[in-house]
Amino acid sequence: MPQPGPTPTPGPSTSHVTAVRIDGSARTITAGGTVTYAARGLDATGRTVVDLTALTTFRITAPGRCSGPVCSTTRAGSATVVGTVTIPDGTFRASAALRVLPGPLGRVTLVPQQARAVAGRAVSFRAVGTDWFGNPLGDVSGRTAFTMSAPGSCTGSTCAATKAQQYAVRGTVDVAGRQVTGTATLVVDPGPVATLTVSPSRANVSAGQPVDVRAQGTDTFGNPVGDLTARATFTMTAPGRCTGASCTATRAKTYEIAAIVTEGGSQVRGAAVVGVTPGPLQQLQLDPPSAVATVRAKVPFRAYGTDGYGNRLAELTVSTTVAIGPDGTCTGQTCSAAKVGAHTVTASADLGPDTVTTSAAVLVVATDITGIRLNPRFAQTRPDQTATFTAVGVGKGGAVVTDLTRYSAFAITPDGQCTDQACSAGKLGRHTVTGTLYTTGGAVTDVVPVEVIPKRGVADRTPGVVANIQVSPGTAQADAGAGVTYVATGVDTFGTPVADLTSQTTFVMSPDGSCAGATCVATTPGPHTVTGTFTGVASAAPARAQGRAQGMARGAPLDVVPAVAHGPEVTARAAGVSVSRSLSSRSDLRAVAATTLTGQASLDVRAGPGSCLVAPDDLTTLTVTTQPADGGAASVRVDGVFASRFATCPVVVLVDDRAVQDVTTIAADGTIVAATTVSGDPPGGAGAGSAPGTGTAQVTAIDGRPIKQVGFTLPAAPATGPGWFVWLLIALAVVVLAAAANSARNRRQRRWVSQHVLVTATPMQGSVSAGREPDAGPSVGIRLVPRSDPARVDIATEEDR
Numbered sequence: 001m002p003q004p005g006p007t008p009t010p011g012p013s014t015s016h017v018t019a020v021r022i023d024g025s026a027r028t029i030t031a032g033g034t035v036t037y038a039a040r041g042l043d044a045t046g047r048t049v050v051d052l053t054a055l056t057t058f059r060i061t062a063p064g065r066c067s068g069p070v071c072s073t074t075r076a077g078s079a080t081v082v083g084t085v086t087i088p089d090g091t092f093r094a095s096a097a098l099r100v101l102p103g104p105l106g107r108v109t110l111v112p113q114q115a116r117a118v119a120g121r122a123v124s125f126r127a128v129g130t131d132w133f134g135n136p137l138g139d140v141s142g143r144t145a146f147t148m149s150a151p152g153s154c155t156g157s158t159c160a161a162t163k164a165q166q167y168a169v170r171g172t173v174d175v176a177g178r179q180v181t182g183t184a185t186l187v188v189d190p191g192p193v194a195t196l197t198v199s200p201s202r203a204n205v206s207a208g209q210p211v212d213v214r215a216q217g218t219d220t221f222g223n224p225v226g227d228l229t230a231r232a233t234f235t236m237t238a239p240g241r242c243t244g245a246s247c248t249a250t251r252a253k254t255y256e257i258a259a260i261v262t263e264g265g266s267q268v269r270g271a272a273v274v275g276v277t278p279g280p281l282q283q284l285q286l287d288p289p290s291a292v293a294t295v296r297a298k299v300p301f302r303a304y305g306t307d308g309y310g311n312r313l314a315e316l317t318v319s320t321t322v323a324i325g326p327d328g329t330c331t332g333q334t335c336s337a338a339k340v341g342a343h344t345v346t347a348s349a350d351l352g353p354d355t356v357t358t359s360a361a362v363l364v365v366a367t368d369i370t371g372i373r374l375n376p377r378f379a380q381t382r383p384d385q386t387a388t389f390t391a392v393g394v395g396k397g398g399a400v401v402t403d404l405t406r407y408s409a410f411a412i413t414p415d416g417q418c419t420d421q422a423c424s425a426g427k428l429g430r431h432t433v434t435g436t437l438y439t440t441g442g443a444v445t446d447v448v449p450v451e452v453i454p455k456r457g458v459a460d461r462t463p464g465v466v467a468n469i470q471v472s473p474g475t476a477q478a479d480a481g482a483g484v485t486y487v488a489t490g491v492d493t494f495g496t497p498v499a500d501l502t503s504q505t506t507f508v509m510s511p512d513g514s515c516a517g518a519t520c521v522a523t524t525p526g527p528h529t530v531t532g533t534f535t536g537v538a539s540a541a542p543a544r545a546q547g548r549a550q551g552m553a554r555g556a557p558l559d560v561v562p563a564v565a566h567g568p569e570v571t572a573r574a575a576g577v578s579v580s581r582s583l584s585s586r587s588d589l590r591a592v593a594a595t596t597l598t599g600q601a602s603l604d605v606r607a608g609p610g611s612c613l614v615a616p617d618d619l620t621t622l623t624v625t626t627q628p629a630d631g632g633a634a635s636v637r638v639d640g641v642f643a644s645r646f647a648t649c650p651v652v653v654l655v656d657d658r659a660v661q662d663v664t665t666i667a668a669d670g671t672i673v674a675a676t677t678v679s680g681d682p683p684g685g686a687g688a689g690s691a692p693g694t695g696t697a698q699v700t701a702i703d704g705r706p707i708k709q710v711g712f713t714l715p716a717a718p719a720t721g722p723g724w725f726v727w728l729l730i731a732l733a734v735v736v737l738a739a740a741a742n743s744a745r746n747r748r749q750r751r752w753v754s755q756h757v758l759v760t761a762t763p764m765q766g767s768v769s770a771g772r773e774p775d776a777g778p779s780v781g782i783r784l785v786p787r788s789d790p791a792r793v794d795i796a797t798e799e800d801r
Contacts, residue, residue, distance in 0.1 A: 106132030196270025341704025479608025
């Protein structure tokens with residue numbers, strides 16, 4: 001039988017309890033602190049009648065907890081403690097407010113926790129404090145010491161680093177000798193591209209062999225930005241060229257390959273050096289490659305062996321054979337010609353198993369060329385365009401006498417290249433074009449300035465479709481009478497070149513002058529305007545036709561192909577270029593729109609040196625007068641009349657393809673007179689009374705360029721008297737008869753001597769050796785005596801040898 005337990009203590013009397021009140025040991029605590037509560041029963045008068053703490057269940061606002069009458073919470077702020085008790089008088093509930101304050105600083109959090117910045121750019125941090133339970137204590141940056149892992153550094157709450165990497169940032173607060181630390185992460189990225197490195201930095205290749213390059217970027221602090229090859233634009237010193245990142249040059253010399261990357265509106269440039277060496281020996285080259293010489297003047301040539309691109313490897317002058325045509329002679333490697341006009345010097349040499357040939361152009365002129373003059377005298381162009389030049393020869397009197405563009409060599413500095421007479425350059429600014437002509441008196445040169453100006457619009461965009469055209473050179477100066485050749489380039493809306501439209505563009509000049517193709521000439525000094533007009537069509541692809549048709553109505557750019565425009569015009573003007581578009585249909589998806597694009601250039605025509613560039617129309621009259629002369633010949637007189645402005649200019653007068661004299665000078669009144677004598681016999685050598693012969697008289701420029709030609713008739717030979725051939729036969733007959741008579745006389749004399757004279761030979765003092773001449777002095781005596789009396793008389797005496 002179980003033993004009885006202890007007798008329970010009787011509980012307080014709860015009779016007459018009408019309410020309950022709970023009281024805490026404190027109304028304010030710090031987070032994590034405790035409060036002990038007591039529950040008291042109250043009667044109707046509010047008087048405490050009983051302690052109900054032991055019977056009361058206490059609860060506190062979450063996240064707080066109560067253990068019996070002891071309650072605690074970690075959340076700062078206001079909390080409510082509720083006590084609930086059930087007694088015979090009923091169930092009663094009471095509450096009490098509790099203020100919870102944050103505890104002491106327990107943690108520090110840095111803001112931002114994750115930061116990113118470019119090298120050299122500072123980032124500001126804040127330190128936010130909490131107690132151990134996470135109750136915010138606010139900004140504690142003023143109490144925080146900020147540090148950063150090396151090589152970064154902090155000044156106050158601002159931290160920065162120049163090396164691109166990840167850094168740890170720490171903020172430390174001293175709390176009564178206790179260190180509270182918070183951390184954050186700062187990632188430093190490379191800054192904008194400041195330096196561009198092209199690799200390989202140095203290379204050596206053979207002519208024509210491509211070099212593949214790459215571009216690597218770094219920021220201001222040397223942090224690598226990465227491979228920028230795809231973003232870079234590569235260029236090579238002329239005449240080298242780059243296609244993407246592959247660069248090629250054919251001329252042997254040292255080149256610079258430059259890479260340009262546009263970063264934030266500015267350009268960053270890097271460069272590498274490439275040495276191009278000649279390839280294997282393949283060709284023959286003459287120096288000079290072209291020349292101008294006077295009639296019968298000697299032009300010496302030297303020959304060189306070159307690779308396939310003309311780079312010299314060895315001199316082969318001695319082993320090279322040269323010849324000149326269509327007339328002339330060469331002695332060794334020096335050539336000359338007697339006829340005015342274009343000549344070709346050909347050369348050949350044995351290069352191993354093969355014989356190679358080459359040629360040089362020689363212009364034979366009738367007067368000395370003392371200098372050259374380039375036109376235009378000033379030009380403007382853009383990096384993607386060319387300026388075309390001409391060269392004329394200047395004579396002793398300072399007048400322009402002939403066009404020598406074909407025989408001149410052109411070069412542009414400080415950078416760029418010239419292909420024939422078309423020159424271009426990539427660098428902006430002032431350039432110089434030099435023209436060089438080789439003459440028998442040495443090389444003569446002339447220079448003109450060229451200004452390379454920026455392209456209009458955005459340069460680093462993918463070219464679009466043609467929106468307008470540019471006529472270049474946009475600004476030029478030229479001598480009166482000199483031609484300037486223009487180029488029409490189709491550009492998109494950003495000014496990026498799209499197509500060469502020169503051959504499809506019509507050029508006109510105003511207020512005077514004329515254009516033949518793309519070459520324009522004005523003879524009146526003063527400002528002129530050259531207008532290029534392109535007319536074509538733009539067709540929209542079916543997949544994009546609707547949008548393109550709408551774009552046409554708004555003046556959008558068009559894909560241009562040659563055609564003739566029809567229909568009403570819609571005209572717009574932008575950046576000095578007028579664009580007219582004729583729309584044949586705006587609704588048809590396959591519409592074809594006629595397009596007219598116009599561009600202009602300015603030309604300042606200046607009075608240059610007097611021109612002796614005589615044209616056929618400048619010789620207004622050419623006549624020939626013939627008269628009989630002695631010996632059956634005929635005198636021929638050529639008279640001509642030129643425009644008076646050609647006074648003192650030289651021309652060449654030829655009669656039957658033979659120059660009357662090297663140069664005939666036009667008189668002050670524009671006239672020329674040249675006289676010569678030619679045979680009066682008709683072709684075939686017919687005798688007296690034959691029909692008269694014919695001939696031609698021709699006037700040419702000093703370079704052999706024909707100006708005008710007329711025919712003439714020689715006077716008939718006289719009908720009386722024997723002809724020259726008869727007189728020749730008579731003279732021959734007289735000579736033969738005289739010789740026969742003399743021979744008969746000699747035969748008669750020899751017969752008389754043999755009959756009447758005895759010839760004896762007596763050796764004299766002296767000696768003769770075989771094969772040698774006799775010694776000096778008499779050696780043989782010869783005696784002639786009559787046969788009838790040999791002792792009577794000597795008819796011959798001794799002869800000494």
